[in-house]
Amino acid sequence: MAQINPSILSADFARLAEEAKAVEGADWLHVDVMDNHFVPNLTLGVPIVEALSKATDTPLDCHLMIEDADRWAPQYVEAGAGSVTFHAEAAAAPVRLAREIRAKGARASMALKPATPIEPYEDLLPELDMLLIMTVEPGFGGQAFLDIMLPKIRRTRELISKHGLELWLQVDGGVSATTIERCAEAGADVFVAGSAVYGAEDPAEAVRALRAQADTVTASAPWACGH
């Protein structure tokens, strides 16, 4: 089954609790943490994640687009995140960090910017619960999907299969009704969607429609693990 994670980057930040409730039924709520250093945008931090985790039953999938991930990521687990994604480009000790996130009780995930290849990280995959392939340059919602990322998604799926891992493969950026099937065909099974969900008249229905569309592909994929 495909998972759809609405990105609150496209929500109304003055009504975050209501916006979180508007997508209950989604698998996870994707929370974009940006520090204006790793990416040229600034969003939210630990106190808001803590408040959001109390405001919704949907588990939080925190995507840290921040420098010094080794220092900050564990604090997002303590704030209530069920999954914490750090960037490979921002972590000094990714293995130690993934182990620390898992030891604190959350799923550990690592993200790759578009220009970062997967191959140097092959041996780290067993340390992770999810790998995030960015399909836009991180920093802003509403950007056009980068088709040139499809081969990387395909190669990552092959590595996951080769090692027999139950690693989730997430894509983030420009995911919509127009692009989700291409991502699923390439091997993604977790889809972050910001503007395609929060820009819709009925965000909960947009989540259902995207999931159904992705499932037309993932349901018959040899690697689908039914999570």
Ligand SMILES: O=C(CO)[C@H](O)[C@H](O)COP(=O)(O)O
């Ligand atoms: O991480 C992100 C940007 O860095 C966002 O999650 C992503 O861009 C979602 O927005 P959209 O679906 O509108 O592209």
